Amino acid sequence: MRIGFLGFGLIGGSVARALRSAELSRQWEIVGWSPSGDGPRRAAADGVLDRASSRPADAVAGADLVILAGPATACLRLLDDLAGPLGDALGADTVISDVASTKAALVRRADAARLRYVGGHPMAGRETTGYEASSPDLFHDRPWVVVPGAVATEEDVDRVVSVARACGGRVVRMDPEAHDRAVAGVSHLPLILAAALVEAVAGTDAVPRPDWPLARELAATGWRDMTRLARGDTAMGAAIAATNAMALAGRVRDVRVVLDDWLAELERSGGPDEDSLDARLRGVRDRLDRSS
Amino acid sequence: MRIGFLGFGLIGGSVARALRSAELSRQWEIVGWSPSGDGPRRAAADGVLDRASSRPADAVAGADLVILAGPATACLRLLDDLAGPLGDALGADTVISDVASTKAALVRRADAARLRYVGGHPMAGRETTGYEASSPDLFHDRPWVVVPGAVATEEDVDRVVSVARACGGRVVRMDPEAHDRAVAGVSHLPLILAAALVEAVAGTDAVPRPDWPLARELAATGWRDMTRLARGDTAMGAAIAATNAMALAGRVRDVRVVLDDWLAELERSGGPDEDSLDARLRGVRDRLDRSS
8 A cells, every 4th residue: 555645744754653663564655745845854764754755746646545644724725736736646546534633624625526535633642743753652542533525435444444553543433523523622622721821821922911920930830731732833723723613612612601600609709618619629520530 | 957747748748758858857857747647657657757646736846847738728727726726835936837829818817816937839749649649859949939927037937948948949939919829820720721621521510511422532632731730639729719719710810811812713704814823822832932
């Protein structure tokens, strides 16, 4: 099976590394292109890619599977290219997949162009970016969501499933809207909360908080953990928010309702009731514990 | 110097362990009492305490320094006890300190009772609780806020500073209101956001979210990091919110304003602008980077 990557950073690089360290790794011929070319060049030198492609058409030509591995909005543009100028390089049975964070917009775009698309989303990441940060273990025992488009056959799905499994992923088949609503809650809302926490406490360059320098001195592990997501790839974060805006906005509204309820408790006349606060925090912890 | 702990969990245990592993550790005679007695008993068996005290008065008697090491509200009750029934056990020059998360309420209470109080707050913690989770390195190179009450002399402050330094802490002297506002931002708001995230996405036992079981399956490291604080000591969290309610409510209001601004961008007619989102996330990351 020949695989061509369009885009090749942390996630694409980790997929390629995982395939290279999988059993029977030589069954995969892997080529890759990225806008800067840096990642594919290094990966070819490392033996992770069989070849760095200098043009998208070279990565696509002869591929059994094309994996779009950029931010979700870059994947949308690549789908347009595959439905247009890159279409000639695409074989009749080439399957197109991706590893982007949102799925509904991509499925809609691929279906409209009648592309053989089977979307994918391996549920793993880190705050570092680029091929250099990639790891063959990133997807080990992690869910890998598979979202077939309207044109894809079961054989097309199998091609993507085989890659997901070779990377150690647990395949979860979902419809794109359910996927986007779910990740809006467990992945995209956390990103917005991390960013909002920084803006609220540190302020912005335009409107800095005068008490930030002192507060910063006292920041400990809690602050570090709660802001880690805000250190990640900003282009990926912007593409997530741009392609999952409605589901994400719904989640932000949900958390606002909850925060209003906390405010009511904190500002209760006579002061908050410590026992209610403790019970509430216990309830939260119990829900988390039952989930692990 | 003889030190008596009232309360003895993660933080108190870590202070005692740090003193035991410090140079000249035998200069400290350390005794401890806690409501359950479990932590002090184990610490005495470990050689971390010289003796487990069976009653608060025994831990206080003859102490040069009494360290209150429970949730902030428990410390308030212990201050009342020291100003009342435990007063007879207190020496004329015994200094009282603590390691609780908020300071203004404690200083007010101690000053009202004319106690020789020098509040402390070592800025470190973890989501595990109890003496068993304690570590001698917890405070190494971390800020240790010192907040003298009205009655304390410079010699009293020095006594607390010497303990903080022996634990590896960097002493930061602050007034209690500035401390409470600062930690409301970098420590207490993060806790509330972690809890609110769980309540918004997982729902509560009373009102569970039907889409939570599916979302939970897709949760990755971002979710884990953003909810870690909600796994911590609930009694400590409740005491924090109860004793720093106004500063914390102000921080919650700040983050609501920021979230409203994110909502406006996400719900912008025609969809969010990807470049603005990217610029905004870059601004957030830059502010974090300049802080490290």
